[in-house]
Amino acid sequence: MSEARTTDASNMLWQGIKQEITGIQVLLETVEQMYFRSPRQRGMDLLAADAPLLFVTAQTAMMESLLMRMSRLMDPASTGKRHNVSLNRLAGCSPILEADICELRQQWDASGLKTIRDKYLSHNDLERSMAEAHTLNIPLSDADVSAMQSLANGLRVFRCAANLKISGAAYLDQHLDLCVQREVACLSRSLLAGEAFYKLLPGHPGLQEVLAQIEHQDPKGA
Numbered sequence: 001m002s003e004a005r006t007t008d009a010s011n012m013l014w015q016g017i018k019q020e021i022t023g024i025q026v027l028l029e030t031v032e033q034m035y036f037r038s039p040r041q042r043g044m045d046l047l048a049a050d051a052p053l054l055f056v057t058a059q060t061a062m063m064e065s066l067l068m069r070m071s072r073l074m075d076p077a078s079t080g081k082r083h084n085v086s087l088n089r090l091a092g093c094s095p096i097l098e099a100d101i102c103e104l105r106q107q108w109d110a111s112g113l114k115t116i117r118d119k120y121l122s123h124n125d126l127e128r129s130m131a132e133a134h135t136l137n138i139p140l141s142d143a144d145v146s147a148m149q150s151l152a153n154g155l156r157v158f159r160c161a162a163n164l165k166i167s168g169a170a171y172l173d174q175h176l177d178l179c180v181q182r183e184v185a186c187l188s189r190s191l192l193a194g195e196a197f198y199k200l201l202p203g204h205p206g207l208q209e210v211l212a213q214i215e216h217q218d219p220k221g222a
Contacts, residue, residue: 010093014166016085020073021159022176027066028152029177033184035059036145043188046195060137063148064121070151071117074108097162104154111147116140 034044048055077089091101108114120138140148156173163171201207 010090010166013085013090013093014162017073017087017090018159018163018171020069020085021155022173024066024069024152025156025173025176026180027062027069028149029180030184031059031062031066032149033181041185041188043191044184046191056137063140063145064138066148066152067113067117068121070108070148070155071114071121073155074105074114094162094166096165100158100161104151104158107151107154111144111151113144113147113151116144 075086
């Protein structure tokens with residue numbers, strides 16, 4: 001393969017890895033703002049009280065997606081004849097990043113997260129399924145969650161450092177955190193406004209008429 005084609009392939013791989021890390025960043029920030037922030041925004045408490053199954057299901061889906069996305073980045077360079085968008089493949093294409101990627105691999109291996117991925121997400125072991133009580137969410141300890149947060153933050157640091165080495169340009173990603181924070185705050189305010197609306201409803205015929213119009217426009221949501 002020519003040097004130009006090798007460079008093109010490396011650049012395409014790097015773009016794919018940056019996108020994966022962006023997905024991890026957005027998921028983690030969303031989970032932290034909705035579930036782990038202390039004190040939690042009151043709108044999120046209302047959502048948890050009014051729609052507990054939805055609230056827990058959303059958290060489970062995001063945590064599982066977060067774990068699987070991080071796991072995919074740790075895949076081997078190839079699986080059979082298919083190339084993977086993984087850090088191991090990037091290390092082979094860009095030796096200058098090998099030491100940084102080795103650190104991330106060591107962090108992943110020490111975290112024990114691969115065992116959880118293999119046990120609960122990649123396979124549905126019959127013996128385990130019969131022996132354990134069925135729950136919607138996978139069992140994650142506080143240490144597991146901390147390990148996921150640490151690895152996700154490590155991937156962000158790596159993205160900034162690697163982008164500088166590959167392209168000579170800084171990588172700025174704080175705007176994504178701010179975007180998620182604004183949107184979760186907006187959701188919280190909307191939920192609080194809804195609570196205030198329903199508290200005012202009994203004594204205000206005009207508001208009752210507005211609610212009737214909303215229910216007529218969206219009968220399934222009523």
